[in-house]
Amino acid sequence: MKTVYSENHHRQHGRGELTDGYLMPVVEKPERAEMILARVKAEGLGEVVAPHDFGREPLAAVHDAGYLDFLENAWDAWEAEHGGERDALPLIWPVRTLRQARPENIDGKIGYYAMDAGTPITAGTWQAATTSAKVSLTAASLVHAGAPSAFALGRPPGHHAAADLLGGYCFLNNAAIAAQWLRDQGVPRVAILDVDYHHGNGTQAIFDDRADVFFASIHADPRQEFPYFLGHADETGSGAGEGHTANFPLPWGTEWPAYAEALDAACRRIEDYGPDVLVVSLGVDTFERDPISRFRLSSGEFPRIGARLAGLKRPTVFVMEGGYAVEEIGVNALGVLAAFEG
Ligand code: SP5
Ligand code: ZN
Numbered sequence: 001m002k003t004v005y006s007e008n009h010h011r012q013h014g015r016g017e018l019t020d021g022y023l024m025p026v027v028e029k030p031e032r033a034e035m036i037l038a039r040v041k042a043e044g045l046g047e048v049v050a051p052h053d054f055g056r057e058p059l060a061a062v063h064d065a066g067y068l069d070f071l072e073n074a075w076d077a078w079e080a081e082h083g084g085e086r087d088a089l090p091l092i093w094p095v096r097t098l099r100q101a102r103p104e105n106i107d108g109k110i111g112y113y114a115m116d117a118g119t120p121i122t123a124g125t126w127q128a129a130t131t132s133a134k135v136s137l138t139a140a141s142l143v144h145a146g147a148p149s150a151f152a153l154g155r156p157p158g159h160h161a162a163a164d165l166l167g168g169y170c171f172l173n174n175a176a177i178a179a180q181w182l183r184d185q186g187v188p189r190v191a192i193l194d195v196d197y198h199h200g201n202g203t204q205a206i207f208d209d210r211a212d213v214f215f216a217s218i219h220a221d222p223r224q225e226f227p228y229f230l231g232h233a234d235e236t237g238s239g240a241g242e243g244h245t246a247n248f249p250l251p252w253g254t255e256w257p258a259y260a261e262a263l264d265a266a267c268r269r270i271e272d273y274g275p276d277v278l279v280v281s282l283g284v285d286t287f288e289r290d291p292i293s294r295f296r297l298s299s300g301e302f303p304r305i306g307a308r309l310a311g312l313k314r315p316t317v318f319v320m321e322g323g324y325a326v327e328e329i330g331v332n333a334l335g336v337l338a339a340f341e342g
């Protein structure tokens with residue numbers, strides 16, 4: 001399969017994220033994509049191609065216009081207010097008892113549009129995030145043109161970003177943008193399977209009330225793990241989307257046998273739905289030595305995920321999400337992709 005890649009991802013390199021009470025070096029860093037790219041080349045997965053430009057329309061089909069304007073201008077507003085020595089991070093959020101109205105001041109605006117203090121906005125964030133969306137759209141266009149599969153090797157990741165919310169290292173929801181673009185090309189039914197360790201709260205929220213995009217996710221139980229406030233088993237979609245969301249939360253310490261059972265259950269739900277195209281939110285932070293996660297999949301088990309996905313026999317767009325064990329991220333991601341190709 002082809003890999004879509006652009007070096008613009010280097011423009012997102014935050015200095016710090018608030019973790020465990022400390023401002024710590026970010027884990028979502030450029031080396032991640034470089035390690036995966038090196039492995040794509042070493043294993044000969046296929047040609048590496050540059051993304052095309054799709055304009056703003058496919059972003060606006062998923063994200064709120066005010067949110068996109070905010071994201072495009074946030075760094076300049078922050079720099080004007082605080083200088084450019086520190087990344088832009090929020091300090092207050094419109095939680096219970098507060099009013100959901102957008103302030104004018106940049107500090108208020110960041111809180112309005114952010115879900116956490118782990119997702120720094122930098123001078124290059126807009127360029128990196130829009131390129132990551134283009135990478136994902138280009139992979140979707142390859143599959144739409146008839147390729148059996150394609151790999152969007154982008155960062156920053158996307159699955160925590162909702163229509164008007166950034167967080168969890170995500171700004172634009174690359175998988176959702178690809179899925180919506182496929183729908184807008186006339187593809188009748190799209191399924192998204194999210195295998196990142198964290199629940200894809202943004203993707204779920206975007207398609208919650210829709211029957212034309214099925215969302216399934218296998219992830220750490222939100223009672224224990226980030227993003228804490230979505231991803232429970234009883235969330236099944238709303239309105240026209242009722243029954244078109246399927247969550248498989250698993251406890252800390254989950255190993256392959258229990259993971260494989262959830263993966264099989266999620267795949268059976270997708271088979272029942274019968275999508276024309278499958279979009280996989282590919283996180284490999286389920287790895288046993290991931291520095292921020294607590295599942296226990298070994299490198300030798302990632303190919304088993306790829307083999308199960310191949311069994312769905314659907315045109316498939318892989319969109320890179322999380323995975324923070326930089327040394328092994330390439331081996332683990334390629335484990336899924338190479339086994340999918342068989
Ligand atoms: C795309 C993606 O995988 N985003 C994940 C965002 C998670 N951010 C919060 C992580 C909190 C980690 N806490 C454990 C720290 C270990 N000392
Ligand atoms: Zn994750």
